[in-house]
Amino acid sequence: MVLFPVLINIPPPMLVDDTADRSYWKDHGGNLQHFHSSQAWDSLRVRNDKVDWVDAVWFSQCIPRHSFHVWLVIRNKLKTQDRMSIGEAGSATNLALMCCPLCAYDRDSRDHLFFQCAYASEVWKTVRDWVDMGNVNNTWDSVMGWLVNSANTRHLGGVVCKILVGAATYYIWQERNNRLFSRLQRSPDILSQVILSSVRLKLMGFRIMKHPDHMKIMDRWQISKKNLTEDPG
Ligand SMILES: [Zn+2]
Numbered sequence: 001m002v003l004f005p006v007l008i009n010i011p012p013p014m015l016v017d018d019t020a021d022r023s024y025w026k027d028h029g030g031n032l033q034h035f036h037s038s039q040a041w042d043s044l045r046v047r048n049d050k051v052d053w054v055d056a057v058w059f060s061q062c063i064p065r066h067s068f069h070v071w072l073v074i075r076n077k078l079k080t081q082d083r084m085s086i087g088e089a090g091s092a093t094n095l096a097l098m099c100c101p102l103c104a105y106d107r108d109s110r111d112h113l114f115f116q117c118a119y120a121s122e123v124w125k126t127v128r129d130w131v132d133m134g135n136v137n138n139t140w141d142s143v144m145g146w147l148v149n150s151a152n153t154r155h156l157g158g159v160v161c162k163i164l165v166g167a168a169t170y171y172i173w174q175e176r177n178n179r180l181f182s183r184l185q186r187s188p189d190i191l192s193q194v195i196l197s198s199v200r201l202k203l204m205g206f207r208i209m210k211h212p213d214h215m216k217i218m219d220r221w222q223i224s225k226k227n228l229t230e231d232p233g
Contacts, residue, residue, distance in 0.1 A: 025043070052148050078110060080107075080108050081099075111140045114168075115168070115172070123188045124168060133146060143165060156213065203221055204223055214228060
């Protein structure tokens, strides 16, 4: 029995005398390349259509661990209480007794935590006031709608919004886990400051062109304008 008939159909290599043997890797497009593990991964990986929110999550100024977290949120892959089975909860009674550690009301879920929960909603409203997202309400649908519409934005204001969404989801999830697995608790006001500090710290590292819009944003975040540059670098 022939297990791999495709191997039989591969023509034997042409041997050229006086020439050293070399191995090549045929990439996804059928081009011969020198072998790199990155090429092998790119050829073998499962391919799906590009999603319309990819640039809202992965962009050059993003905070990678926050972006990875937003990716989990969008895919609804966080282990929230609504996605736990009876086995994971310990018993059906445990599952029935579960409630959101932030507001102690209702079971937590992606849509509850981001940001309809009374605690998360307060945090979201506080941090949202720092950016131009006033028309985005506390539902994940609304946030997601903004992310899709503004995914490709290169304007500083839009980039700050994307960083803010990442930081807000990351720290709300961190607070939820702190309360679940330890006794640490921060008020909505303190958590909002943690989120804003993280965005501000990121902004401080930016090299930004001098432009009235940029000056306004730097003023808003109380960042020295020494970061502003004349050249587009
Ligand atoms: Zn809640």
